[in-house]
Amino acid sequence: MGDFHLLFVLCLIFSTLKISSARDTISLDDPLHENETIISSGGTFEMGFFRPSSTSLNRYVGIWYKKIIPKKTAVWVANRKAPLSTNASSVALKILSQSQQLLALLTDTNDVVLSVNTLSSSPISLRNPVMQLLDSGNLVVRDGGEENPESFLWQSFDYPTDTYLPGMKMGINFETGHEVYLSAWKSAEDPAPSEYTSNLLVTGYPQGIIRRGKAMIYRSGPWNGVKWSGIPSPDINPIYNYDLFINKTEIYTNFSLVNESVISVLYINYTGVVHRLMWVEGMRNWITIGKLPTDDCxxxxxxxxxxxxxxxxxxxxxxxxxxxxxxxxxxxxxxxxxxxxxxxxxxxxxxxxxxxxxxxxxxxxxxxxxxxxxxxxxxxxxxxxxxxxxxxxxxxxxxxxxxxxxxxxxxxxxxxxxxxxxxxxxxxxxxxxxxxxxxxxxRREHRKILEIVAVTLSSVIGLFLISGLSLMLYVRRKKKTKVLRDEDFELPVFHLRTIARATNNFSVDNKLGEGGFGPVYKGVLENGQEIAVKRLSKASVQGIHEFKNEVVFIAKLQHRNLVSILGCCIQGEEQMLIYEYMPNRSLDLFIFDPTKRKLLDWPKRFNIINGIARGLMYLHQDSRLRIIHRDLKASNVLLDVDMNPKISDFGLAKSVAGNETGANTSRVVGTHGYMSPEYAVLGIFSIKSDVFSFGVSVLEIVSGMRNKGFSPEDQYHTLLGHAWKLYREGRSDDLVDYHLVVESGDLSQVLRSIHVGLLCVQQHPDDRPTMSSVVQMLSNDAVLPEPKEPGFFTQMGFTSAECSSSTPAASSLNEVSISLVDLS
CATH class of the missing domain: 3.50.4.10 (Hepatocyte Growth Factor)
Structure with a gap:
């Protein structure tokens, strides 16, 4: 019983410490130090010191969601113009009692990094000044002895950064001249104010706007008693309500949530696009439920x-x-x-x-x-x-x-x-x-008569026009079958003018690369979104089939490890596909480059291997169509900003019906060095052909060497043969890229990846694992089967007569490429 009582007392002490540590105020005698936070009374918000990213050297004081949301989503930053560098050994957020300087951020040498004053023009004497974080996310300064807890001398809601929280006013106070507006971050890692702002414009009748500097780039339309007239939202919104208030002293708008258990905010990102976000607990993530601007109009x-x-x-x-x-x-x-x-x-x-x-x-x-x-x-x-x-x-x-x-x-x-x-x-x-x-x-009655007559005439004329247009399109298709139409694709349609403006009229400076289909350009839409534009060349003799093939497949596929297509542009002779832009471009630009490959440590490389495996598993097993890619290689694997892989280029892909896993063809297309033996020689392709290509890619990622053109100083002429020789000699660690520093704890994972790669490139398709098995092999420590000899590991030369090719495609410099057999 004595032990039980001791345990009870200890639990009581620890629970008391936990409660006392979760304070929501800062006072004169109790500043906020770097390793501390304050938490609002309901636990919704937390305030403390943070870094915008793991690589950022600067530190900031900010407020973020504490309750429910695991991600540290900063909704307010105190010192966005004056970050704390690593030189400041210690900092504290203190309240100073003298004059109007109520709130100050000081370094260890008492240098004021940030100070905020009240909106009052005369000094205020406080008996017990406190700074409190409210459950609304509002940071307030008030007199702790004041009987009215709503009497604020200063509040962060009057000085928002990029996020508009429920209950926050946006507008202008005519008595003080103070305006409340949103100001975007300079970048994803720099909270400093950028040139993009979101304001309530009160000149004339109030309306919401987005500015870039002084230039207006978007306008919401005026308030109509229910909503902002230019925003395509329902009159009765199930998530949030807006209101506009106009009186002699101020004009402002605010929004409230219909259901307080819902978490939703408005924020302007560093490209000037305003997003309405909602936290979805089931996905454990934020989703965008609306954004402005939406299109060219x-x-x-x-x-x-x-x-x-x-x-x-x-x-x-x-x-x-x-x-x-x-x-x-x-x-x-x-x-x-x-x-x-x-x-x-x-x-x-x-x-x-x-x-x-x-x-x-x-x-x-x-x-x-x-x-x-x-x-x-x-x-x-x-x-x-x-x-x-x-x-x-x-x-x-x-x-x-x-x-x-x-x-x-x-x-x-x-x-x-x-x-x-x-x-x-x-x-x-x-x-x-x-x-x-x-x-x-x-006169209304005259207008009605005119409307009836106009509709009737329009219908008759329209019938003739449609018939004539149909005949013209039929004749045109007969004359020139390579022309595609918007109707062929189930995709959003972009206007040619929009794409031309985004790519600076297809400037050479925007050109990313070129394949057999034609050039690829980088572009930036009006809303700041970066895109890659794949433009079918008018002189292309082999791209039209692959162009349409890619749309048919990729438009129906959705997976985090597959590149996303945003739309198409089909106008006259112009035929283009628009993709999400991958800032790090393709994998081959990293692993085969002596300098860039140093940026890929083993965790990044292993993440890439896993991502490719999961993308292929989705194509082979989980998608609505059973897809065989047929051209998986390093240049067709794209890397997003976080180096996550996305499989691209579905121009050569084939679908197989039902439970089928393969087929054969007389037209062998792909890239030499990645094609399986049965496909290159016999034209037989299957999901095991993709598995072979994946195995080649794994060995290239680990070694940093190309399979094609591999020529070490021994009898083996391929990377696969070299890897097989080292494996049999128990020296697989010699295959590892010499630029790659592998921690001792990761070596077993590296060797396991080589083992899996060799299982995937075995000579006979039946010996190769499925991609679902590969994903399991990579994720657990189960004993792996012994691999057999890989295909193409000896001097097995192939001439161009054995593979069908019209024009060898250049190596892609971006995510969109179409490749035929490349024997160069």
């Missing part, structure tokens, strides 16, 4: 004044009804900046032209910087207000609820209008009387 002022952007059209820009391009020549060259002008000008000042209004439905309302509004007017009163002002060009209701109320009036050109499919608003645009059905003004 979200680019501010894309179509100029009085232009209308419709993402479903090509080109996307057109003019409002009864308006024409101001500069037809520039418009024809896809330069829409000049916008559109009226066919007939308004002449209300002379009293001869009273004019009228044309109703546009389903649009994003124009930029409201040059507007006037009244919250109490009816729509009829709004029309009269516009009517009596010659400068008024359009009007709309301010609040769409209960049939519409309030008045919003525009003056001058209407800028940044887009068609909104089913979720837009009505606007009434002023026209000259001669442009309307009746000279005295617009």
């Amino acid at each position: 979200d680019r501010y002022g894309n179509c100029g004044g009085n232009g209308l952007c419709n993402i479903g059209n090509f080109p996307v820009c057109g003019c409002l009804d009864h308006f024409l391009p101001r500069n037809q020549a520039e418009w024809g060259m896809a330069n829409f900046a000049g916008g559109c002008g009226r066919k007939r000008s308004l002449d209300c000042q002379s009293g001869k032209d009273s004019g009228g209004f044309l109703n546009y439905s389903g649009i994003k309302l124009p930029d409201t910087q040059n507007s006037w509004y009244n919250e109490t007017m009816t729509l009829q009163e709004c029309q009269q207000e516009c009517w009596k002002n010659c400068s008024c060009t359009a009007f709309s209701s301010l609040d769409v609820r209960n049939g519409g109320s309030g008045c919003l009036i525009w003056f001058g050109d209407l800028v940044d209008i887009r068609q909104m499919a089913g979720r837009g608003q009505d606007i009434f645009i002023r026209l000259a009387a001669s442009e309307l059905v009746s000279g005295s003004g617009f």
